[in-house]
Amino acid sequence: MSEILLALIAGVAAGTLNALGGGGTFVALPALVAVGVPPVTANASSTVALLPGTMASAWVYRRDVTPVGETSTTALTVVSAVGGGLGAVLLLALPAASFDAAVPWLLAFATAVLAFGRRLARAVSDATGRPFGLGSTAVLGGQFLLALYGGYFGGAVGIMMMALWSVGLGLDTAVSNPMRTVQIAAIYLTAAVLFLVASDALNTPWLLVAMLTGAVTGGFTGAHVARRLSARVLRGVILTTAVTMTVLYSVRSWG
Incomplete structure (x- = not known):
């Protein structure tokens, strides 16, 4: 019962984090490993487990x-769904440790971009006299790479996306937070289907159900809370989450 309770609480926390800005995997994954x-x-x-919670947030x-x-x-x-499925295939075919070392650096980069990226883009525009921005092809290419990562590991992929x-x-x-949630749901959907078919995800059904139930509760509630926050407060929550997840994962990987 203690393991099921831990999975339930972790699901609530992960679903809430995903609704507010991302990082739920860094709660859900260690909780399952711990049991x-x-x-x-x-x-x-x-x-x-996190897919239904993300879909609940997307509905809100x-x-x-x-x-x-x-x-x-x-x-x-479509690109998110395809990339998520291919990332899941990579997880099942390759050793997960091969990606682990790169994650702290990816998170640190994404956090810095979240904090200073818009100012940097404006500075480039002012210096060149031309608006700075990616075309649709570049956006889709970047989205595919992020979706691939999301299906393979998923930690803070929403933070990197934003x-x-x-x-x-x-x-x-x-x-952009609502669109981020929709795209995370697309990534999780194809990845989850493959995991249910080809992995051992169903070997611990009660833990899975407990975490799934908590994630739906957290995802639905967290999205309602996020919609009531001012844009400035929500930006602060997202950036704080990004910084916290970067530090925690760095300590976990290098400790």
């Missing part, structure tokens, strides 16, 4: 979703 689930299976199980945000620049929302979602949109398109993090 004895092998790391690769825990990674797959956490993706399956459905009227707030805005396009990512001039990029087609349909094309962006960093890309922030520096590449000048999008405000609070405004």
Whole structure:
């Protein structure tokens, strides 16, 4: 019962974090490993468990979703789904440790971009006299790489996604948060289907159900809370989450 309770609480926390700005995997994955689930299976199980919570958040945000620049929302979602599925295939075929060493650096870079990316983009525009921004093809290419990472590991992929949109398109993090949630759901969907078919994610059904239930609760509640926060406060929450996750994962990887 204590293991199930831990999975439930971790699910609530992870679902809430994902709704507010990302980082839920860094709660869900260690919780499953702590109760004895092998790391690769825990990674797959956490993706399956967090999918319904992310979909619950996306439902709450459905009227707030805005396009990512001039990029087609349909094309962006398809790229996310395809990349997520391919990333899941990589997780099942390759050793997870091969990506572990790069994650702290990716997080640190994404956090810096979130904090200073829009200012940097404006500075480049002022220096060149031309607006700085990524075209649709570049956005879709970047989204595919992030979705691939999201299906493979998923830790803070939403934070990295908003960093890309922030520096590449000048999008405000609070405004892009609903679209981020939709794209995370697309990544998780194809990855989760593959994990259910080809991994050991169902070997611990009660833990999975407990975490899934908590994630739905946290995802639904967290999205409602996020919609009531001012843009400035939500940006602060997202950036604080990014910094915290970068520090915690760096300590975990290098400790």
